[in-house]
Amino acid sequence: MSLKSFAAKLFAKQISKKNAVWITNPIQAQQNVFHFLIKNGRKTLFGQDHDFDCISSYEDFVAKVPIRDYEALKGYVEQIVNGKENVLWPGKPTYFAKTSGTTSGAKYIPITKESIKNQVEASRNAILNYIHETGNADFVDGKMIFLQGSPILKEKNGIKLGRLSGISAHYVPNYLQKNRLPSWETNCIEDWETKVNEIVRETEHENMTVIAGIPSWVQMYFEKLQEKNKKKVGELFEDFQLFIYGGVNYEPYRAKFENLIGRKVDSIELFPASEGFFAYQERQHEKGMLLLLDAGIFYEFIKADEFFDENPQRLTIKDVKVNVNYAMIISTNAGLWGYNLGDTVQFISLKPFKVIVSGRIKHFISAFGEHVIAKEVEEAMRLAIEATDAMVNEFTVAPQTNPDSGLPYHEWFIEFEREPDDEEKFITVLDQAMQDQNSYYYDLIVGSILQKLNVTKIVQNGFLEYMKSLGKLGGQNKIQRLCNDRKLADGLQKHKLNPKG
Known part of the structure; x- marks a missing residue:
């Protein structure tokens, strides 16, 4: 066992003990987050507009803060884009994560110093949780690849602007920098096909142990590796042990991946978005992801089949039930308040609170009243x-x-x-x-x-x-x-x- 893998196991044990505190006290953890958010929200324009000084309970919050999507929040965001401070969260965001909106053109999702810290810790803790559960830390000595967008960031009135995955590239810890691929230069290539071809060139002779990304695009990387080297990915990378993914359900891709790799490898499912990092898979042989309840995000849930009603009931985690389709609503330390994320989830466990992503609240088929998700x-x-x-x-x-x-x-x-x-x-x-x-x-x-x-x-x-x-x-x-x-x-x-x- 190397010194690095030994240290990783010790750190994983430490984080597991820390997480156990909020996992066993989930309601209190969410109450703590709620009060922290309201306290800071009082210092903002949004807080003044919504009488945060009068909010002392969740019921007060529901009465003062309506559910809204990006379109309804856009007026506040535009003030931040134009340079105004203390609009949604104290001070200015550190970043804007730029995403492609289907109805509003480009969307600028604020990321603060508090929220990026939670994002980075959550992605780190997902891997540490895996180490603690399995006892496997050997992969930390190999090379790791995270297929992501360009890390080149623009600037708008003192706020850096880019894709979330590109922003995240700036937060790879020092102890992993030597293990990380592709090179900075390759990561900055904008054209995806050119980028993947260069990634293949840089990685095909390396000792790859961890590969991460959205399954459909990792599949493209694997296919190009196999086409060029005439080998299964698992033969080419004999020590490849862990696949980390998010963004889509892996199951439709699993058979194809196992065929491309030539064997089974462990995997970790993540639930990240520009708006926050919400959950990660905590058990290798169990379905669902652990909802992160102490990471700067206060959660509300609305039954999906009631979401478009005039006044749907808003629920907190203490009110949810298993196997019900919920629209997930978040308030965060990036200044999103009563924000409709657009994703729907189902709880598969309440001890601990574990979810699966069931779809998008606007992505369904109900041309005949069937509401397929x-x-x-x-x-x-x-x-x-x-x-x-x-x-x-x-x-x-x-x-x-x-x-x-x-x-x-x-x-x-x-x-x-x-x-x-x-x-x-x-x-x-x-x-x-x-x-x-x-x-x-x-x-x-x-x-x-x-x-x-x-x-x-x-x-x-x-x-x-x-x-x-x-x-x-x-x-x-x-x-x-x-x-x-x-x-x-x-x-x-x-x-x-x-x-x-």
Whole structure:
């Protein structure tokens, strides 16, 4: 055992003991965060506008602070962008994380010195938790790669501006700098395909032990490695032990990854966003991620099927139940107040509080009142893959409300790496899994309102080419899993597989 791995185990044990305090006292931990946020919020323009001086309880907060999305917060953010201080949080943010908004153009998410500290600690603690759980720390002696956006930051009125992953690149601890790949120069390459090719060149002869990134883009890296070296990734990197991912559900990619690697490796799921780092997987053989309750974020939850009601009930963690789909609302030490993150979660455990990400509150299919969510289509895909030995690169689902003939249906656009050994069985399992999970969908099928789902095959790299056409190749961009309209479906039409060649 090296000195570095020995030290990592000691540090992991120390952090585990520290975390145990809030894990065993979750309600108190959230109350502490709440009071800290309100105390600091009183010093801000937002706090003055919402009578924070009169807030002493959660009930007061609900009465004073409405739920809002970025559009509703934009007026405050623009004041910060223009140089004003003490708007959403005392002082000025250290960074703006720039993201692509679907309705508001570029979004500028504030990141303060307090919130970036929590982000960095959470990503570090995810790895330390893994070390403490498994006893495995050997990987700290090898090379590590984090596929991310460019770390080059611009500046706007004294506030640095960039992608979250690029901002995070500035916080790799010193003891990992020598282990970290790719080089700074390669990380700064903007064109994703050029960047991945250079990453392959820099890493193919190194002792890679940890690889991290959004699965769809790591897959592209793995494929290029295999294409160039004619070896499985696990053969090329014999000491590759740990895959760290976030942003999308790994299950639809798992079979493809294990094929590319040639063996199984441990993995850690993360739940980060520009708005905060919310959860990480704490057990290798258990589902779900530990919700971080002492990390500068106060959580509220609204039942997803009530979210668009005029006055939906807002819940704290003491009121939530397992297996209910909730929209997640956050108030943070970056100055986001009653902020609709857009993600939906389900609790799978309340001791400790563990969640899975079930989808996006605006990403669903309910063209016929079925309200299908991402978790359901991803689980159906997992079962269909298992039943037919298929391998899928990417997929998305959209309603077909006006077919040329017959009843309407859900159309699944799938790019197969390996087609199912029995295509009809694949479709049957897929559709049955949807009926089993979603009673509304079941009723529509049984009532002959919908016909069984249809599969449209997409050519190899079709999704990649589609993303490239949008200028969204690589980085934190990802395919929308389902849409309630045909916009994405229409964009994929020219990438359909022609069965007649």
